[in-house]
Amino acid sequence: MHDIRFIRETPEAFDAGLKKRGLAPLSAEILEIDKRRRAAISESEAIQAKRKALSQQIGMAKRKGENADALMAEVAALEQSLKDGEHEASRLDEELRIRLEVVPNLPFDDVPEGADETGNVEIRREGNQRNFSFPPKDHVALGEATGEMDFAAAVKISGSRFVVLKAHLARLERALAQFMLDLHTVEGGYTEVNPPLLVKDAAVYGVGQLPKFAEDMFRTDNGFWLIPTAEVSLTNLVNDMVLDEKELPLRFTAFTPCFRSEAGSAGKDTRGMIRQHQFPKVELVSITTPEQSAAEHERMTACAEEVLKRLGLAYRTVVLCGGDMGFGSRKTYDIEVWLPGQDAYREISSCSNMGDFQARRMNARYRPKEGKGTRFLNTLNGSALAVGRTLVAVLENYQNEDGSVTVPEALRPYMGGLELIPAPPAVPAKK
Structure with missing residues (x-):
């Protein structure tokens, strides 16, 4: 607002x-x-x-x-x-x-000009793309060969853009989430939260999802909204509150399923796990002062990047141009991970500084250490990371020629010491 x-x-x-x-x-x-x-x-x-x-x-x-x-x-x-x-x-x-309430936030002065993603500017690139001695497969071919990534079963249960993960892949997804949460809480200083997945109109209005983006969300018959991201629940922890500046910054993280209708994305990423109606994500949210929000934005982005560094995944970070930013953002960094199965970098995180845009909608304020009265807070949010897409990146980057997948060292403690997800069983030769 x-x-x-x-x-x-x-x-x-x-x-x-x-x-x-x-x-x-x-x-x-x-x-x-x-x-x-x-x-x-x-x-x-x-x-x-x-x-x-x-x-x-x-x-x-x-x-x-x-x-x-x-x-x-x-x-x-x-x-x-x-x-x-x-x-x-x-x-x-x-x-x-x-x-x-339907006018988007204003970009910061240092946000680049541009009408769409072609105007985004790469600011750094980290890690080395793996050189394969064989043609790398995408995650769908790898997962379906083992029978542990089952899209057909999900279609029967729920329809398209869902997946059933089993055995090693189900555990790998859980391991990724646990690894991210431990990294962000122990080293990043974020407080872990287990928030509601069903929220009221006021909560989604407060973060800017309503009224403009109602069609992008799922709503229950009795008036609740399924969260499209834990940002909704975490940011609303300060809804209609007045904090003391000495309490700031507040930093929250949560691992939740997220639900999106993907309205308007017909035909985009229909293959595999890149764009689904239900997907798991570890979210970061910061609540701070206007003076500290820029530094907090850099810090949050670094925390998201650290996940990829620990996993040994190549990535690049871009700053979005004005025409490609989300509705409520004043500045956004997208982190894109290298997917050899697609021979492309794909978004795995967006870290956004919303300024006081959401705080005005939520009436979230703080009392400065000096001076009288109250001021609106600044809010920030970022994926750290989208767990399903991280699973995709691990499968594609750590695959072996026989279809097995090496477990990254950082994840092995969460996988019971497992070093290798076995190759699919060999198909008997026809007589």
């Missing part, structure tokens, strides 16, 4: 931010609504002041024994005008809120 005072005082900066996102100027339209709203409020306040003055005159007339009928009639006439004025002010206030 945007601060109307910022738009009122710096309309050029507001429109410039929208332009970086590839959007047309909106300040004139928004300020016209605001102008009419403020006029209605002023008019109502003037009527209230006049009514108060007349009421005092009526009291004085009655004390003197004078006839106050004319004054009382005038007050009665003002009552309807006041109701009309307050109704109009309330209507315009709602119109302004509805208009502002």
Whole structure:
């Protein structure tokens, strides 16, 4: 949500931010609504002041024994005008809120220009792509050959874009999540949270998912939303709160399933585990001050990258251009892991600084150490990592020619010491 005072005082900066996102100027339209709203409020306040003055005159007339009928009639006439004025002010206030709640956040000045992903800028590349002595398979071929990655069974149970993992692969997915949680809590200083997966309208509104992205989520018949990411639950831990600055930053992490309808993604990544309706993810969320949010953003991104470093996976980090950023973000780093089965880098994490955009929607504030009053918090979130996509990356990068998969050293303690996921059983030769 945007601060109307910022738009009122710096309309050029507001429109410039929208332009970086590839959007047309909106300040004139928004300020016209605001102008009419403020006029209605002023008019109502003037009527209230006049009514108060007349009421005092009526009291004085009655004390003197004078006839106050004319004054009382005038007050009665003002009552309807006041109701009309307050109704109009309330209507315009709602119109302004509805208009502002679907306007995306403004990019920071250092966000690159660009209309789509072609405008994103690579800022670093880490690790070495493995040189295979054989043609590498993708995760689908590897997993289905063992019978431990079963898409057909998932289709029968739930439909497309689901998967059933069994045996070693089910354990590997769990091992990845445990490894990530231990890394982020023990070394990263994040507090582990086991949050609700079903949330109310206010929670998804607070992080900016509603009303604009309702079709991207699943909703139950009794009005709950299935979380599209643990960001929803974790960020809302400070909903409608006032914290002391000494409590900040707050850092939360959670391992949860996530649920997305993938509306509008027909035909994209239909093969395998890259884009599914249900997927596991370890999420990071930080709550901090405006002055510390940029440094916290770099720290969070480094924590996500550290997972890939410990797993020995090659990756690159890019900063998204204005036209490719998410709705609520002011700046986003995407981390893309190398997938030899696709011969491409694919997104495995997005780490975003939301500024005070979500905090305004949630009314989440803090008391500064110095000065009076309260300020809106800054919120940040990032995948660290998408567990299913990390599983894909491990399978494809650690595969062997016979179809077996070497378990990365960092995961072996979580796999009971297992060093190798065995190759699929050999198919008997036909006689």
